[in-house]
Amino acid sequence: MFEVLARQPDDPLLALIGLYGADARAGKVDLGVGVYRDETGATPIFRAVKAAERRLVETQPTKAYVGPEGDPVFLDRLWTLTAGEAGRGRETAALQTPGGSGALRIAADLMARTGTRRVWLGLPSWPNHAAILKAAGLEVATYPFFDVPAQMVLFDRMMEALSGAAAGDGVLLHASCHNPTGANLDADQWRAVSELIAARGLLPLVDIAYQGYGRGLDEDAAGLRTLLDIVPEALVAVSCSKSFGLYRERTGAVYATCGDAQTALVVRGHFAGLARVSYSMPPDHGSAVVSTILGDPALAADWKEELEAMRRRIVSIRERLAAGLSRRWQVLTAVAGQEGMFSLLPFEEAGVMKLRAEHAIYMPASGRINIAGLKSAEVDTVVEKFLSL
Ligand SMILES: Cc1ncc(COP(=O)(O)O)c(C=O)c1O
Incomplete structure (x- = not known):
């Protein structure tokens, strides 16, 4: 009876995780998955947790x-x-x-x-x-x-x-x-x-x-x-x-x-x-x-302190990314004022694919980026690659 079932489309974000995992290039960057990442690329467990x-x-x-x-x-x-x-x-x-x-x-x-x-x-x-x-x-x-x-x-x-x-x-x-x-x-x-x-x-x-x-x-x-x-x-x-x-x-x-x-x-x-x-x-x-x-x-205070540090990290990456990208796209100054982990960049799908193929920078075809996927040390390089589109 299961034969009557039609094949379901693959989840594009899960497919992206697979592609990123299989990429052997050093310095690859994952801006796809929607989880917080710290400066080492880890998704940490809160101290209070x-x-x-x-x-x-x-x-x-x-x-x-x-x-x-x-x-x-x-x-x-x-x-x-x-x-x-x-x-x-x-x-x-x-x-x-x-x-x-x-x-x-x-x-x-x-x-x-x-x-x-x-x-x-x-x-x-x-x-x-x-x-x-x-x-x-x-x-x-x-x-x-x-x-x-x-x-x-x-x-x-x-x-x-x-x-x-x-x-x-x-x-x-x-x-x-x-x-x-x-x-x-x-x-x-x-x-x-x-x-x-x-x-x-x-x-x-x-x-x-x-x-x-x-x-x-x-x-x-x-x-x-x-x-x-x-x-x-x-x-x-x-x-x-x-x-x-x-x-x-x-x-x-x-x-x-x-x-x-x-x-x-x-x-x-x-x-x-x-x-x-x-x-x-x-x-x-x-x-x-x-x-x-x-x-x-005490635990609540410690949780808030750690959460606030994460928030500040996202804000600081946002500001640097927005400043860099607005050198070419004035409209992207708005990224600095946006909030949370995500922004939706106005990139064509071809640009997203080029970033993936030539520079090992991964994001879904929509152009959504997870700001927390970036380490501070990567921001300037990633900005340069974006500007080269
Ligand atoms: C906008 C939004 N709402 C709700 C959720 C639900 O998250 P979860 O079911 O993992 O708690 C997510 C998770 O990515 C989300 O992005």
Whole structure:
């Protein structure tokens, strides 16, 4: 029976990992994979994570199931980190999920259960967004978000498109550190889009996967917090993969802010039910680590310090890259003001292939680069190769 199945297209990013791995040239540069890398090219485990893990090994009393909802203490601490004051006093349903992807899928499933048929997604976006929404049976409508050649957010066109959304439609927004563009809404734009969402009766789904990588922990959640203050109901998908470096531990959560306690109780039941019919119970280890860190002032301080150093490294590479590239492409000065690990360079596919073939510089055909894939010592050489295109 499996013979009826059609072959699935290869994942271009996974294929890129394979090509990079097989390249024997010294000095090859990987700007493709979306993980943080340090000055040595490693994706380190945070000191605070190691310390929390040691503590858990010694003290964790059981490996019995955590229950479909997960650990309420973890959920509470992560929500405080994400929503800050804007989350306090709000009736909220929460679910611990396998990573941010799990959170997005549960959010999409819940949307489908509320009768939402269509979700608006900015272009370009992380490719898995559309895939997850469609897998939940939702229709994807798109709004223009970013002009790649001009390196500019298309805010007016975004607002115009969303003005055509029908009550009950969903809208997916990136909280900060937009993947793949690094471009984000400013404070006034967040306010304006939040007011439009509230006025038109839309349901926002905010994806926050890079908190702390852009301008700082609170700064990267500021737009989301504005939205939470303005809209009556929202879904928030949180990933701990990058902010805590817990990628493979599959750590995240989904939150729904609700109008009243009764609604929150009902949503909680749906969250648990949706978990039950897919993976039943979430993984615990990463969440226990995050909860341990956030519940211990010394560990939390150390985690923040290390995260801030990573953020500064990205900002410094960004600035040098932007200064170099703007010698030829004035528009790329914008790269310095973008946030998080990614930028989407306005390169033709032929240019991307040339960089790969002639200089062993790897990035996907779209021109998305992971700034954290660059070591300081490589920046000048990589700039020269880009300028030679
Ligand atoms: C924009 C965005 N959202 C969500 C995720 C989900 O991450 P994970 O499922 O690994 O927590 C990612 C990961 O790359 C992402 O880039």
